[in-house]
Amino acid sequence: MADRQLQAGQATCVPSGKGFAERLSATPWLRRAVLSFGLVLAACSPAEQDPSDGTLTIYTSRHYDSDYALYEAFEQATGATVEVVEADGDLLIERVKADATSNPPDVIVTVDVGRLWHADQEGLFQPTDSALLVERLPASLRHPEGHWFGLTQRARVMVYAEDRVDAAELDDYANLADQAFEGHICARSSGSIYNISLLASLIAHWGEERASTWASGVASNLARPPQGGDTDQIRAVAAGECDVALVNHYYFARLLREEPAAVEGLAIAFPSAGAGTHMNTSGAGVGANARNPDLARQFIEFALSDEGQRLFPELTNEFPAVASVTYDNAALASFPDFIRDPLPAEQIGANQELAQRLFDRAGWP
Amino acid sequence: MTPMAQPQGVGTDAPPAGTSAWMRLARTMGRRSDPAIVGTLIALVFAAPIIALLVLAFTGDADYLEHIAATRLAGFATSSAGLAILSGGLAALVGTGGAWLVTQYEFAGRSILSWLLLLPLAVPGYVAAYSWYDLTAPGGHFYTGPDGPVPTISGLWGASAIFGLTLYPYVYLLARNAFEAHGRASWDMARCLGAGPLAALRRVALPLVWPAVAAGSALVAMEALADYGVTDFLGVGTLTVGIVRAWSSFGDPQAAAQLAVMLLFATLLALGIERMARGRRQFAENPGSRRAHARTPINGWRALVAQTACLMPLTLGLIIPAGNLALMAIETQPARPVMPALQGTLFLALASAGLALLIGTVSAYALRAGPRFGRMAVRLLQAGYAVPGAVAAIAILALLVLVQDALGTFGGSSAPLITGGSILALLFAYQSRFAAVAILPCENALLKIRRELDEAARMLGSSPAGVMRRVHLPLAARGLATAALLVGVEVMKELPATMILRPFDLETLAVTAHNYASDERLAQAALPALVLLTICIPATAMLNLLRVR
Numbered sequence: 001m002a003d004r005q006l007q008a009g010q011a012t013c014v015p016s017g018k019g020f021a022e023r024l025s026a027t028p029w030l031r032r033a034v035l036s037f038g039l040v041l042a043a044c045s046p047a048e049q050d051p052s053d054g055t056l057t058i059y060t061s062r063h064y065d066s067d068y069a070l071y072e073a074f075e076q077a078t079g080a081t082v083e084v085v086e087a088d089g090d091l092l093i094e095r096v097k098a099d100a101t102s103n104p105p106d107v108i109v110t111v112d113v114g115r116l117w118h119a120d121q122e123g124l125f126q127p128t129d130s131a132l133l134v135e136r137l138p139a140s141l142r143h144p145e146g147h148w149f150g151l152t153q154r155a156r157v158m159v160y161a162e163d164r165v166d167a168a169e170l171d172d173y174a175n176l177a178d179q180a181f182e183g184h185i186c187a188r189s190s191g192s193i194y195n196i197s198l199l200a201s202l203i204a205h206w207g208e209e210r211a212s213t214w215a216s217g218v219a220s221n222l223a224r225p226p227q228g229g230d231t232d233q234i235r236a237v238a239a240g241e242c243d244v245a246l247v248n249h250y251y252f253a254r255l256l257r258e259e260p261a262a263v264e265g266l267a268i269a270f271p272s273a274g275a276g277t278h279m280n281t282s283g284a285g286v287g288a289n290a291r292n293p294d295l296a297r298q299f300i301e302f303a304l305s306d307e308g309q310r311l312f313p314e315l316t317n318e319f320p321a322v323a324s325v326t327y328d329n330a331a332l333a334s335f336p337d338f339i340r341d342p343l344p345a346e347q348i349g350a351n352q353e354l355a356q357r358l359f360d361r362a363g364w365p
Numbered sequence: 366m367t368p369m370a371q372p373q374g375v376g377t378d379a380p381p382a383g384t385s386a387w388m389r390l391a392r393t394m395g396r397r398s399d400p401a402i403v404g405t406l407i408a409l410v411f412a413a414p415i416i417a418l419l420v421l422a423f424t425g426d427a428d429y430l431e432h433i434a435a436t437r438l439a440g441f442a443t444s445s446a447g448l449a450i451l452s453g454g455l456a457a458l459v460g461t462g463g464a465w466l467v468t469q470y471e472f473a474g475r476s477i478l479s480w481l482l483l484l485p486l487a488v489p490g491y492v493a494a495y496s497w498y499d500l501t502a503p504g505g506h507f508y509t510g511p512d513g514p515v516p517t518i519s520g521l522w523g524a525s526a527i528f529g530l531t532l533y534p535y536v537y538l539l540a541r542n543a544f545e546a547h548g549r550a551s552w553d554m555a556r557c558l559g560a561g562p563l564a565a566l567r568r569v570a571l572p573l574v575w576p577a578v579a580a581g582s583a584l585v586a587m588e589a590l591a592d593y594g595v596t597d598f599l600g601v602g603t604l605t606v607g608i609v610r611a612w613s614s615f616g617d618p619q620a621a622a623q624l625a626v627m628l629l630f631a632t633l634l635a636l637g638i639e640r641m642a643r644g645r646r647q648f649a650e651n652p653g654s655r656r657a658h659a660r661t662p663i664n665g666w667r668a669l670v671a672q673t674a675c676l677m678p679l680t681l682g683l684i685i686p687a688g689n690l691a692l693m694a695i696e697t698q699p700a701r702p703v704m705p706a707l708q709g710t711l712f713l714a715l716a717s718a719g720l721a722l723l724i725g726t727v728s729a730y731a732l733r734a735g736p737r738f739g740r741m742a743v744r745l746l747q748a749g750y751a752v753p754g755a756v757a758a759i760a761i762l763a764l765l766v767l768v769q770d771a772l773g774t775f776g777g778s779s780a781p782l783i784t785g786g787s788i789l790a791l792l793f794a795y796q797s798r799f800a801a802v803a804i805l806p807c808e809n810a811l812l813k814i815r816r817e818l819d820e821a822a823r824m825l826g827s828s829p830a831g832v833m834r835r836v837h838l839p840l841a842a843r844g845l846a847t848a849a850l851l852v853g854v855e856v857m858k859e860l861p862a863t864m865i866l867r868p869f870d871l872e873t874l875a876v877t878a879h880n881y882a883s884d885e886r887l888a889q890a891a892l893p894a895l896v897l898l899t900i901c902i903p904a905t906a907m908l909n910l911l912r913v914r
Contacts, residue, residue: 068701083870088864090613091758228598235503353615
């Protein structure tokens, strides 16, 4: 990100020498490495970090171009410096817990709504009071006390071969378990957090027994053992290895934009039966021990502004959390209107463990 | 020997302070500065995360274990065993075969092939898996349909092929050194006494290189067992996949630790069997056999067969997957500069290689001459290689938080010394994870030094440190350098611990490549992956300079 200054109090611990000092100030992690060694050897203690130095520390599971663009825009708009720790899923939660006192995050961002809920259960967030955020987001996309706020949404959809499947057969997730699809479904492994969250939502809607039967039904309909990512499932449909793939919408949107030949003859189906299409929310909250809670709130408000929100659909093909935002993305525009399932986060988060158990019992690898 | 009468059990090491064995050890330390004792202590420190893992495992309940035992445990265990056997077996076959060809026969291109055969080690397994899957899955250049002649690289067989083809250089390196060190004297003798080439190979040559082959294959199997990236992507349900799931889907680090401990014991068992199979044989080398020996010249179709056999693993393990990435990288506009990631990777690799040298040497001493307790500590440290990186990182994180709290209590300062985010934490994690890679070559190098040399030097008035400096180090230098290079390459390729423990502004090539790949943007991942290959290849090639003369 931006240049960072070597703090005067810390510099006393390291040997002097012009080239060395210059290198240190240009390379903060190297500086800390030397400092750490220096600390161990000389047992001198570091200067306390200034809590209000305009640095925003973000811990995030997102590593997308849209987010890098967002940090840059925020730095330019506010003059703040953004420092980012990237870690996937649960690693992020463990890392936040471990760094709670040494490097507390100001903002924590996750990619799965269940993980937002888990992080909240672990007490990693603090309440944020922002009339602006309450006004921008529907109640289903934010925590009632402002612990976290949705940034984007991802739809779990079905991509199918138009010449082999009738769209009417795919208006319900239940259809995937139909005997007619035996040997015709492609999906990722049951360890995929998006499959887990989908089943967790089905447990909430249908109850455990029906959800369990569904998981067994889909598992026995799989055309091949789960392998690869969502994009690979779509390519398998294109190659004729299967007829329907259960995937997140943005992989199909990306292929439509970047590699249209790869998805010729394929179409996307948004289930409309019951509560509609399962949506997974990626969201952010202010860290419990944040040094700069005000700056953190400003960042979340910026991410949910029109300027911030349009980065997500335009650069990552996700749906913006703020429904009124306009953006330029032909692939998303080509999708039909659909019903977004407004199931609250705690229903998904609390059912995730049961969902994994049902997958294990169903024999969905 | 030391006066330590009662070797301690693994589970009882956890509260070290105050136990009488430690007091005695400390007193012994005061009297002698034997490198073996220092080695024991260092091994114990770096084995601490494993002890933390054991504590974590035994503090959890058995809820998840019961669920998984009723559903998928049998499948996990079978896949793990299958993967270890197939990967280790393929690596043993390719590595020993390659080493045999380049040390026993003379054919056109032999010396360059002998050098090139090591290079697939530079390819991280996950990079090879992504690239091969991209080529052979629907939409790939080599895809020939679901029942076509080219199978899609996936599942147990696909993953085993990936591990076998990228990790066989471990076996090759050790086997080649062993073939060269033992020379042809025994082989020629066997042939003179009437044994056919196959019989001589089976009864003379292979038994002599068996320790090397077994040690190399064990490394391959351990790495395959601990892997998550390749197995998850290609759809193999191993125990490690179960471990990561216990944690990611059930939010239960204790359950993950329990499964990890099971994996650990299985690995220790396998290592134990290998040691027992090796028995009491000491493989001190015959000083007279190091003469350059004549290789049998071959030409014509025989040479062609040998050349093809050597080119095969190179093509499949390196040229095809790297070539595919190169094509992708050329066609793709890079999203972010790779320079910071390159710097970070190089720094971590160099620092770790230096540390590994130190730890490998002293641990090897603990094995060679240390007390039984010391040998156990080193074996525990070696088993760390079989702990999945993600689980190891969590154990280390838990341990570091404890240490930090203790320091805060005693020192009155809450300096963020070692918890996540410090380079020290990451370097510590690498050492406890890759110590096995450092210790094996060091151990082999020291084992080859005859004990009579020590005794002679001691009788001539040398101190233990003097023996180490003036006798052992020069003789073992190549083994030690091998250890440093292997760890350097491993660290450059390492993913989970780096992701969890790295400081916020330290980027590495592996992490950058992984982030793009996990976002299913392989084309963007291609450039950092290629740069990673480009620096791993010379490091791997340097291993060639360290061969015995």
